[in-house]
Amino acid sequence: MGLTKAEEFTKNQKDLASYGKALAHPARIAILKHLVKMKSCVCGDIVDELPLSQSTVSQHLKELKVAGLIKGNINGASVCYCIDEANWAKAKAALGGLFESYQGQNCC
Amino acid sequence: MGLTKAEEFTKNQKDLASYGKALAHPARIAILKHLVKMKSCVCGDIVDELPLSQSTVSQHLKELKVAGLIKGNINGASVCYCIDEANWAKAKAALGGLFESYQGQNCC
DNA sequence: AACCTTTATCGTAAAATAACGATTATTGTA
DNA sequence: TACAATAATCGTTATTTTACGATAAAGGTT
Secondary structure, three states, X not given: OOOOOHHHOOHHHHHHHHHHHHOOOHHHHHHHHHHHHHOOOEHHHHHHHOOOOHXXXXXXXXXXXXXXXXXXXXXXXXXXXXXXXXXXXXXXXXXXXXXXXXXXXXXX | OOOOOHHHOOHHHHHHHHHHHHOOOHHHHHHHHHHHHHOOOEHHHHHHXXXXXXXXXXXXXHHHHHHOOXXXXXXXXXXXXXXXXXXXXXXHHHHHHHHHOOOOOXXX
């Protein structure tokens, strides 16, 4: 993202931007939708669902994990990813709050 | 964002990602919150609110406009920006739908 | 007409992102 | 123990993003 002056913003603004960033790629949206639908999910299954290489999918999974939206549990040789319920609720509340704070009525 | 294979995803996935991208920077979150709160808003006022140069803010405004979340009306020498009510509702519904589609219950 | 204000655009540089193949580490299996 | 499978990480490249100053365009003002 080039030069970033993000330090100068509030925690709430940075949190919201962080959730936005996690959602800012169709592959990550696809991963999240898959996890929501399937509940259980081995990493390999996600790779098979997407038109991307294993390493690229792994990167997207990492970003979602860093943003807190998902978590991964090692299960033998594979890893089971799923929605991180607590943080999902936080993101939902934060984004929902933003969108609901607008009640219509503009000047233009 | 580097090489993008976004063509291979569904319209819904791309739409959601587009909204995510619009929200992916604290400055744009700040702009949106300001517009929600103030209702009326001259571009210059937004510049004054942010720790960024006029040209950088103008770029962020453009991105929000491209994503459809805001619109600008020329008002003499200045421009009045505000929330685009229709698209705001669409984004709210799309993101809300994603977050509400998860009903808890994971394997991990 | 000359000038100031306001905002968009241009040109540029630094940094992040997206993508891939190759490699590594770990676990399970023959 | 040797080998296959799984997933993370490394190294690299192309593209996009962020940011800024400078300039341009357009609208007011004197």
